[in-house]
Amino acid sequence: MKRRLHLAAILALLLPSAVSALEIQQVESPGGIKAWLVEDHSIPFTAMEISFLGGTALEADDKIGATYLLTGMFQEGAGDLDAQTYQQREIELAASFSFEAYTESISVSLRFLTESRDESMALLRLALTEPRFDSDRLEFVRSQVLAIIADKETDPGEIGSEAVDRLTYGDHPFARPIEGTAETVAALTAEDLEAARRRALTRDGVVVAAAGDITGEDLGILLDDLLEGFPASVNEPAARPEFLLSGGTTVVEFPTPQSLILFLHEGFLRNDPDFLVAYVMNEMLGSQRFDSRLNEEVRRKRGLTYGISTYLGAHSNSGFIAGEFSTSNESVAEAIDIVKAEWAKMAGEGVSEEELERVKTYLTGAYPLRFDGNGRIAGILAAMQFDKLPASYVDNRNDMVNALTVEDINRVAARLLDPERLHFVVVGMPEGLAEE
């Protein structure tokens, strides 16, 4: 489930706050492309995140995997450059582009040196607009994707995520594997990839974030050059899925001494007025910090796991609260009971004044540590835009956290958490566990 979401969406959830000294410029290029920028000229390079609003959810059922395969082909030759020459060029420029397919977007993470900015962006434009799909390279990358698909079948994390997605979203596109299936990938053609490219790479709605050695003016020019001629249309978000999952336990047998347990139930959308309250509540319940309640009970007191964490996840139109941990097969039943008990305790009794004060101090104090470096900052700015947060959020976030009361947390815990609705997917050979 986590891997299906746009990375940016996850990043934003992890953000407790932001540094007030961070100056976010909202740039609009002469051609009308909007971007967020934090200028910092101390190191001669720029990090950027560019996301196009068209992901795997747009694929027809018999073409799934097209977007993923497309992202693999962006670095396999473009325009006049065959794959080898293209790759030599990227290394020579010392630029780095990475492409990712998500359910609702395609993202490009890039960095480039100031001295070769123009050449780097020209190469990226070539990759995005004129990928070659040469048949030998297409067959090679296809064979890699088929290997990745085969590998997922014996990876507990992948097995668990697939089961969760299927149980949660049924036939909805959010439940389909991003990489496609062996069957669909085998049948994909260069025309399918070109169709996916044209559909996904549109100019309107594109999310751009940059940090580093570039001015707003130069960024505007760069974006106009990069995206010139891209279609102006916007892809509609995926239809809202029905959240099919109900309480229970599903075991997927897998021969391993330790089980992986994924658990979740429905949660809030990102625009829910209680989202921030839920975020702070989750921090106390199950964040990766050592002293969350779940870590205290499952790891520290009983030694049943190396780590347990919970998080709030959200597609554009479907939200959930989820968590995961691993424990020896013989401890699965005991650990699940503890999770349920903590869920019930938080929903029923809420938190204390002291616990809330401690988490506030942590969340508001952690802010300067998050913004260390151009790469991190670009990622955060992209995440904020995906979450439709205003740039001023960085200045107000700590005040919003500090204003929360025990009553707020307890009300939202009672609204959100329900141990009876929790569904546990167990991958392994658990002992003494009844499937429901």
Next chain:
Amino acid sequence: MMKRLTAAAVALSLMNGTADAAQKVTEFRLENGLQVVVIEDHRAPAVSQLLWYRTGGSDGPPGKSGIAHFVEHLMFKGTEKFPPGVFRDVVQELGGSDNAFTGRDFTAYVQRIAADRLGTIMEMEADRMHGIIISDEDIETERRVVLEERNQRTDTNPGSLFREQSSASLYLNHPYGVPVIGWKHEIEALNRDDIFGFYRRHYAPNNAILVLAGDVTVDEARVLAERYYGPLPANPEIEARQRPQEPPHLAGRRLVFEDERISLRQVFRTYLAPERNPGDQRQAAALEMLETVLSGDGLSSFLKQKLEVEEQIAIHSDAFYSGATLDRSEFGLIVLPAEDVSLEEAEAALDRTLAAFLESEIEEEQLRRIRKAARAGWIYEQDSVHGLAFRYGRELMAGLTLQDIAEWPELIQSVSAEEILQAAREVFLPERSVTGWLRSPEGES
């Protein structure tokens, strides 16, 4: 695409070059022997403290594998001055983060925090160098956590299980053959005497390097280090590390690892290889360039060009090497055969390719390209002072000096084609290698 396959196949990371421009690096030593390295970077009001002990997974007594890592876990249990949970609570209430790592050559304790709170975490870190208090219950609970960690990292992952077997085969005598986390039966048997014996023997200021990185000046660092670490007594029994060394390797080793959880068949080979040594890093620099020529130059990489493009034997190939180790390192090669190619054929193709490489000429054009990429890498690296502090720490733990670290980028830039080929000739010797086949039991050869 490649990245995912690589992540599945390779555990070791490449340590690359150094930085100079944005950060100023200084060192000094306290009277009790604590070495302090300060990496100044005032871009953000945050600072990292990394305390590195010259003791790791390869420094425990025989039969006590995992002891360094177990002690690392127990270091979070508290002291008289800072009872259990207080360290963690204080760091978190200051908005900081707190973690620890054990490697073959080091144990490192790491915090990152707002710059004005540096003194607080230095006080607490110094305190637990000599005063940890651990109950029997703590030991048993933490033992379960460590066993679950071993389960999670190794026993549920056939690739990790194989690499453990492979390292144990590569090193005939040196403790690099023993896993850092420990063999399960030895973790189960570690006791209080083992733990405190190890702690008292290795945890001392004259066996540690403190790296402070971020928004701190050398003068501030000196005052704080004197105040908090200065009073700690040196341990006169600390000596330079002398581990059992490798005898001559006379016979190559072959492993067939079968596990029903393996989907992607693999040929995985490692050669014993020289490491970086103080004042003597040239061969290691050549090996790092060799790694790039073989697999880090896109489709122009020698392995990829031969195995993936020309012969179409492999869907993925890779080389890996890190010279930042105290003793002999390893140079690794990985081939994932194409669907209709057997492991035997893939291995034969790898051998053919290496033989052809030794007879080939490396083009100046290629060297120019990868040198430029290496230079850019050092610019990008400056973006994270925390990451930079980790690299410095690891390299210092490998016995290198700041001068060695500063000279490394120039060495990388100056290595010649002939030196790369010569390094390859000296390392690619069958008798100093382990070759593994990974497959599921029902798979073909």
